[in-house]
Amino acid sequence: MSEMLTITIDGKECTCEKGEYIYDVARRNNIPIPVLCRSDAFADHRACCRICIVEVEERGRRKVVTSCVYPVSQECAVYTKSEKILEERAVIFALLAHRAPDAKRIAEMNASMGSDGFDRLVTIDNEKCILCGLCVQACDSLGTGAISTVLRGTEKKVDTPYDRPSEFCVGCLSCANVCPTGAIEYAQTDTTRTIWNREFDLVFCEKCGNLMGTPESIQHAVGAQGEAPRVCDECRKRELADEMMQTYRYV
Amino acid sequence: MTDQEQASKISEIIEAYPADQRFALAAMQDMQHAFNYIPEEGLSALAAYLGCAEAQLYSMATFYKALSLTPKGDHIVKICNGTACHLRGAMNLATELKRNLGIDPGETTEDGTFSVELVNCLGSCALAPVMLVDGTYHNKLRVDQIPGIIESYANGEVVSAHD
Numbered sequence: 564m565s566e567m568l569t570i571t572i573d574g575k576e577c578t579c580e581k582g583e584y585i586y587d588v589a590r591r592n593n594i595p596i597p598v599l600c601r602s603d604a605f606a607d608h609r610a611c612c613r614i615c616i617v618e619v620e621e622r623g624r625r626k627v628v629t630s631c632v633y634p635v636s637q638e639c640a641v642y643t644k645s646e647k648i649l650e651e652r653a654v655i656f657a658l659l660a661h662r663a664p665d666a667k668r669i670a671e672m673n674a675s676m677g678s679d680g681f682d683r684l685v686t687i688d689n690e691k692c693i694l695c696g697l698c699v700q701a702c703d704s705l706g707t708g709a710i711s712t713v714l715r716g717t718e719k720k721v722d723t724p725y726d727r728p729s730e731f732c733v734g735c736l737s738c739a740n741v742c743p744t745g746a747i748e749y750a751q752t753d754t755t756r757t758i759w760n761r762e763f764d765l766v767f768c769e770k771c772g773n774l775m776g777t778p779e780s781i782q783h784a785v786g787a788q789g790e791a792p793r794v795c796d797e798c799r800k801r802e803l804a805d806e807m808m809q810t811y812r813y814v
Numbered sequence: 815m816t817d818q819e820q821a822s823k824i825s826e827i828i829e830a831y832p833a834d835q836r837f838a839l840a841a842m843q844d845m846q847h848a849f850n851y852i853p854e855e856g857l858s859a860l861a862a863y864l865g866c867a868e869a870q871l872y873s874m875a876t877f878y879k880a881l882s883l884t885p886k887g888d889h890i891v892k893i894c895n896g897t898a899c900h901l902r903g904a905m906n907l908a909t910e911l912k913r914n915l916g917i918d919p920g921e922t923t924e925d926g927t928f929s930v931e932l933v934n935c936l937g938s939c940a941l942a943p944v945m946l947v948d949g950t951y952h953n954k955l956r957v958d959q960i961p962g963i964i965e966s967y968a969n970g971e972v973v974s975a976h977d
Contacts (some may be wrong), residue, residue: 618923699869708867714876724872725854725883 571792572641584616585630585641586606596643597652597672599659599743600695601631605704608632610741611695613655618642627651656682659693666691666744691746694719698738699749707731707783710738710759721747728761733779768795817850817908823848825877828863837863837896838871842881857883885927889921889967891947896935898942907945908932910960927968 566581572589579588589596599612610799612633617630620640627647637687653676660673661684693782694712702710709732713722725730734756739747749758756763756777763777773795775781781791792799815823827844831837838860845856852875861868875881891911895904908919911930915923921931938944941953945963952963 687958703870705866708869710868713873724857724869729869733867800861 568635568638570635570639570641573643579635582634583618583638585619585628585633585635588635589617589630589641589643594643596630599668599672599693602697602701602741603745604741605700608697609629609697609700612659612693614659616648616651616655618645618648623666631661633646652676654681661686663687663688663690663693663744663746664692666746668744669693691744692721692742693746694721694743695743695813696721697741697743700739701741705735705737705783707733707735708765709733723759726760729759732759732761733783734758734761734763734777735783768798769793770798771795773797818836819857820849820853821859823916824859825855827856828860833863833865834970835866838864838866839874839875839878840877842871846881851882851884854883857955885922885926887927889913889948891928891930891945892933892936893919894934894938894942894944894946895932895944896939898936898939899944902942904932906945906957907943907955907960910957914961914964928964 567578568581569576569578569691570585570588572585572592572594575592575594577588577592579591581770584600586596586598592638596615596617600609601612601615602608607630610629612622614629617633618625618641619628619633620642621637623714630641630643637698656669656673656676658681659669661681663669664686696712698742699711702708709729710721710723713724723732736749736756736758739745739749739758748756749756751765755759756765763779765779766775766778767773768775771794775792775795778791784790794802824847826844827843827848830844831841841860842852842857845852845860849856857871857875858868861871864871872883875883889911893899893907893911908930912918915928915930917923917928917930919930922929933946936944936946936951938951938953941951943955945952945955945960947963947967952959
């Protein structure tokens with residue numbers, strides 16, 4: 564167990580371990596900090612959307628930090644709703660709202676922030692992506708590595724190499740599910756799923772008929788040599804339980 | 815260059831480096847140098863050798879201006895558009911090149927002889943406006959000098975530095 568510290572967040576005393584991120588401590592204590600690019604699925608965070616900024620006062624000095632990646636190293640006071648933070652967060656929201664005007668979640672968050680007066684900013688039409696890179700992180704962490712950020716500056720986007728269907732994509736939808744703004748589009752019919760310009764078949768559980776995913780994603784989950792399961796997790800558990808029951812019937 | 819020659823050249827370049835991801839950029843630069851661009855086969859071979867995702871290398875290759883995924887021309891013409899050159903009419907040079915070669919900066923002529931690029935500063939502001947062709951500086955250029963320079967490279971009178 565590492566060293567324990569007591570910090571105050573918005574006046575509330577919170578106990579935390581040394582090295583814990585401020586965002587995690589705040590959430591545990593039911594103090595909401597808005598975020599977009601943070602996902603519980605990963606240990607390292609993007610710190611890209613900048614919405615989670617808070618003010619930290621350490622040794623009498625105040626500074627603005629991104630709470631999702633700022634580790635608590637000493638006793639400090641954290642302010643999540645100070646005047647400075649609200650002002651700066653409003654600017655960040657305005658920039659994000661102009662970057663990704665079609666992202667519903669940003670529009671909703673922005674409406675509650677009430678950040679007006681940024682009409683001079685240019686709005687990018689039909690854009691939802693804020694380029695946080697969570698999708699790329701998800702794809703890499705799965706070991707598929709089918710997508711990455713391409714180009715740079717104003718042309719930067721997330722895409723597969725050469726803008727062609729990727730042979731490494733398994734159609735698992737991890738990228739689309741992790742995306743905070745719903746920017747990754749896919750289409751699904753009764754038997755097929757199309758994502759990143761590639762069409763996948765769909766596999767259903769042999770027992771209950773529930774959707775299990777694409778053949779590629781199921782095979783990827785068990786490894787190249789592994790035998791792909793024919794029933795879904797639920798049914799497999801039930802089968803196992805039945806088997807156990809049979810085994811211990813006469814005990 | 816046949817496919818086979820290209821493949822052996824690619825593996826020669828790649829295997830000169832240890833199989834570690836930090837050599838990705840160096841290997842890609844070497845490929846750029848050898849082929850004037852990074853062929854698709856080169857990118858996938860490098861990914862396999864380094865054990866990283868091809869998408870990651872593609873990301874790097876599209877990020878750095880020094881790397882290109884489409885073949886560049888035999889002669890690369892760089893027009894400096896830094897502050898000094900810009901003030902002394904670098905854009906007029908670009909317009910003259912467009913009139914001469916029919917391409918905008920960032921493009922390559924159809925016959926693959928010339929590529930024109932606009933760069934930010936070549937560090938020779940005293941010689942403005944500057945145009946760099948295959949590593950040779952052409953200083954204090956006037957627009958009317960351009961056709962002659964281009965012609966001398968097109969006719970092969972000047973042997974380019976990287977051949």
